Every structure is written in structure tokens, then in C-alpha cells.
Amino acid sequence: MTGDTILDIRDLRKNFGAYQALKGVSLKVAQGEFIALVGPSGCGKTTLLKHIAGFEDPDAGALAIDGQDMLGVPAAARPTSMVFQKLALFPHMSVADNIGFPLKLRKVDAGTIAKRVRDMIELMQLKPEYLTRYPRQLSGGEQQRVALARSMISEPKLLLLDEPLSALDVKLKKVLQAELKRLHRSVGVTFVHVTHDLEEAMMLADRICVMRAGEILQVGQPNDIYYRPADEFVAGFIGDTNLLPVTVTSLDGNGAAITSPQLVARDGRLPANLVASDLKPENALLMVRPELLVPLAPGAQADFTLTARVTEIFSKGGTVQYRAELADQSPLVFELAGASSQPAHLGETLSLGFDARDIYLFQGRP
CATH class of the missing domain: 3.40.50.300 (P-loop containing nucleotide triphosphate hydrolases)
Incomplete structure (x- = not known):
């Protein structure tokens, strides 16, 4: 201010x-x-x-x-x-x-x-x-x-x-x-x-x-x-988002390293600016906004990759929102620019990638 x-x-x-x-x-x-x-x-x-x-x-x-x-x-x-x-x-x-x-x-x-x-x-x-x-x-x-x-x-x-x-x-x-x-x-x-x-x-x-x-x-x-929401409530209240439970394997002033059975990580490290200052290793959540997830072509790589099956599709005109589920049936949402042909279809399983750029790691509820 x-x-x-x-x-x-x-x-x-x-x-x-x-x-x-x-x-x-x-x-x-x-x-x-x-x-x-x-x-x-x-x-x-x-x-x-x-x-x-x-x-x-x-x-x-x-x-x-x-x-x-x-x-x-x-x-x-x-x-x-x-x-x-x-x-x-x-x-x-x-x-x-x-x-x-x-x-x-x-x-x-x-x-x-x-x-x-x-x-x-x-x-x-x-x-x-x-x-x-x-x-x-x-x-x-x-x-x-x-x-x-x-x-x-x-x-x-x-x-x-x-x-x-x-x-x-x-x-x-x-x-x-x-x-x-x-x-x-x-x-x-x-x-x-x-x-x-x-x-x-x-x-x-x-x-x-x-x-x-x-x-x-x-x-x-x-x-x-x-x-950069303060907690899980703010993250979920301001717009749609994905909150992925992760395990913090190391945490210091330079950032954190994470792992999750749902994620394939290039190196699994997040810099300090993407980690909440009050984070403790237990109950950590990785926030990924829907617009940051992108379908990957075969052989393509991203900082983080996950696999999901599309369960619902909602067209908003300029954008299309896809509801999906991960292998453990936890929900996922991603959003792509609208186009005359859809890059993903109902029931399809696809790889989605996101970069360690605007994601955020913070404390979840006990």
C-alpha cells in the first residue's frame, strides 16, 4: 500500500x-x-x-x-x-x-x-x-x-x-x-x-x-x-485451482524439494519465491492454477508432468474448462484457450505439464 x-x-x-x-x-x-x-x-x-x-x-x-x-x-x-x-x-x-x-x-x-x-x-x-x-x-x-x-x-x-x-x-x-x-x-x-x-x-x-x-x-x-495465497482457503476461494498434496524432502532458505506419486518432476526443486515463508514439511500443498496446465505432445517435457483422465468439458467461448481426475481419482481442472477443434476429449487420458513459474507451495490443513 x-x-x-x-x-x-x-x-x-x-x-x-x-x-x-x-x-x-x-x-x-x-x-x-x-x-x-x-x-x-x-x-x-x-x-x-x-x-x-x-x-x-x-x-x-x-x-x-x-x-x-x-x-x-x-x-x-x-x-x-x-x-x-x-x-x-x-x-x-x-x-x-x-x-x-x-x-x-x-x-x-x-x-x-x-x-x-x-x-x-x-x-x-x-x-x-x-x-x-x-x-x-x-x-x-x-x-x-x-x-x-x-x-x-x-x-x-x-x-x-x-x-x-x-x-x-x-x-x-x-x-x-x-x-x-x-x-x-x-x-x-x-x-x-x-x-x-x-x-x-x-x-x-x-x-x-x-x-x-x-x-x-x-x-x-x-x-x-x-x-500467492496465504492459505488453502484463500487459494480455493479466489478462482478455480488445483491443490496437490506433496511431500517436502528438503527445505531451506534457497527453496524446497518436493515429491508426489502423482507428479513426474524434472528435478523437483522450487526456488524460495515459490515457497511460503511459514512452510513446514508436513501437510504441504502445491497450488497449480488451471491455466498453467498444458497438454504435452508425445516426448515433450515440462518441469512437472502428471497424467489425468478428462471427465467433463465446459465451453466458455474464449476458453474451455476441462474437469479431470488423477490416477488416485482426486479431481483436477485445467483451462485452455477456445478453438474450433478441442485438444482434449471426454474420457481421454493425457499428459499435462506445467512449469515451475507461477505455482506455489504452502501449508495445508493438518
């Missing part, structure tokens, strides 16, 4: 009766950063967002925005704005009145509100004639832009997004994801985005915060989260 810290959360705790929603969460977010909170349902990401917004008070811990302590500060007095999943646009108000509503609450004069509303619809690439329409007269994507305009008009220091794109169809979601990225780049406001869509988090965020059971497991850039 670079830049000045705009959001500083320290050891935040929240219980709902016997249920621990937040278990000592600490997180720093830089000015102008786009951070995504991801995790399974009930992991605490929305609860954390509500604490930032001021809709929930913690049982313990500290939360500061731009160096100012926010504990006890009501939501309306915080330099934050929130976009909800259901948008919460006022159906009886015009688009102009919806967008300008936060400034009206602050008793800003009508002329200034009108100018700021015009600035916001230009930023959101909405047509001027939409100002006199009502939300029901707009498409889902246009309503989304209105909600974003309303949240941005008061120039918050933090924009909080609670799954605002989840209800949209796939094609429109892609369009608005690009718009959200453009908006963040244009205005330079810090975005904190809760999403269940892992692809969306990878596309949009500067950093991803992975949560489970009220705790933060890992915070890092998307590529780090994807290729």
Missing part, C-alpha cells in the same frame, strides 16, 4: 449476542485506493462496511478516517457515502432531485445544487434530458449511474459500495464495471467495495481483502492473492 492512510481500522470487534461478527479486524486503506472486501456469506464484510459508514458501533477497537477518530460519530456526520445493493432511489423524486438530495439536506443553495447536479450527470455520462425523469423511467444501468451520482455529489472522502452491481445482468454488469473503474480513476476518491463476484474484485480493485468468519485472512494486490 502506498500513499497517505485515509482509513485506519484497528482491532475492531463486534458481537451480536453469542455470534462474533468481527474478531479483531485491522486494516489500513490508502488515499485514492480501490479496495474490495470479499469472502463467503456471513464472513463480516458487510458488517465491516457498516462500521465504516457509521451504521454499526463496535464493541471494541478503533476506526479513524483521515486521521479523525470516528467512534461515536453518527453516519450523517462522517465523510463517507454509501451505494446500496438496492440503490434506494426515491421513486417520487426526479433524477435531478435524487442526485441533489444530499446537498439539499445540507441546505446548499439551489443554484449550487443545480450546477453540481449537471457536473455529476456529465461525469456519469447521463443525458441532460434524464434530469426530469423518474427512476422507474430509466434502465437498470441508468439507475445505477444515478445512485453513484447521488453518492458522489457531496464529495465524500470514502465511497462505500455494498454489492451495487449484483442484481444486474452479465452484459450490463461488465459495462458498469468499466464505468466504475473509469469513475474511480477520474475522481480519485477512495473506494471500499463489498462484492461476492471474485472476477469483479480482480478486475476493479487495487487490493483485495479476503475475509472469513469475522477475520481478515489476507490483503494484497489481485495478482498476489491469486498466485
